[in-house]
Amino acid sequence: EIVLTQSPATLSLSPGERATLSCRASQSVSSYLAWYQQKPGQAPRLLIYDASNRATGIPPRFSGSGSGTDFTLAISSLEPDDFAVYYCQQRSNWPLTFGGGTKVEIK
Amino acid sequence: EVQLVESGGGLVQPGGSLRLSCAASGFTFSSYAMTWVRQAPGKGLEWVSSISSGGANTYYADSVKGRFTISRDNSKNTLYLQVNSLRAEDTAVYYCAKAPAGRYYFDYWGQGTLVTVSS
Numbered sequence: 001e002i003v004l005t006q007s008p009a010t011l012s013l014s015p016g017e018r019a020t021l022s023c024r025a026s027q028s029v030s031s032y033l034a035w036y037q038q039k040p041g042q043a044p045r046l047l048i049y050d051a052s053n054r055a056t057g058i059p060p061r062f063s064g065s066g067s068g069t070d071f072t073l074a075i076s077s078l079e080p081d082d083f084a085v086y087y088c089q090q091r092s093n094w095p096l097t098f099g100g101g102t103k104v105e106i107k
Numbered sequence: 108e109v110q111l112v113e114s115g116g117g118l119v120q121p122g123g124s125l126r127l128s129c130a131a132s133g134f135t136f137s138s139y140a141m142t143w144v145r146q147a148p149g150k151g152l153e154w155v156s157s158i159s160s161g162g163a164n165t166y167y168a169d170s171v172k173g174r175f176t177i178s179r180d181n182s183k184n185t186l187y188l189q190v191n192s193l194r195a196e197d198t199a200v201y202y203c204a205k206a207p208a209g210r211y212y213f214d215y216w217g218q219g220t221l222v223t224v225s226s
């Protein structure tokens with residue numbers, strides 16, 4: 001099973017600041033990594049697929065990069081609506097796995 | 108508009124069973140793989156099971172293999188998850204999710220149905 005480790009667990013930032021979230025895989029997942037945003041009481045929302053492709057309707061302040069085992073989700077300038085939990089997910093191998101999540105909270 | 112609506116959750120005793128359903132609309136259901144993902148209270152996301160568009164291929168997490176069965180009825184645009192031999196650790200919100208073009212990430216999600224396993 002491919003283990004995805006997200007860091008940091010919590011990121012405390014102010015609106016307007018840049019957020020950088022990390023996802024590290026225990027073995028290569030090529031570019032088969034997605035990122036999701038989840039707010040309390042809501043279903044997850046797809047942000048990025050295949051490492052760097054923004055999903056439909058996702059604003060350009062969200063960007064993904066990386067390949068192999070190291071991936072990054074960047075939010076260029078945090079807006080109030082961006083404070084949430086973010087998960088990565090790999091589709092390279094069965095079983096599919098998610099990272100443990102990074103909570104982006106208001107400082 | 109793509110819609111996924113789960114139902115069938117509830118309170119069940121350990122060892123009990125439920126059948127979860129996910130009614131799909133707004134897309135050609137029979138063309139897309141589907142998945143169940145769960146989230147225990149206050150915890151992260153856990154992939155549970157996936158099924159290919161035609162239903163021929165199914166995949167399960169080790170934690171549910173042999174107890175849960177995923178299926179679909181493409182004539183009814185509905186996804187199912189039969190959950191048997193339930194344990195306290197199966198308590199979670201169960202989401203159904205659509206996978207685009209056979210690639211197993213998830214572009215649309217339902218609102219979830221809560222399964223609580225408790226005596």
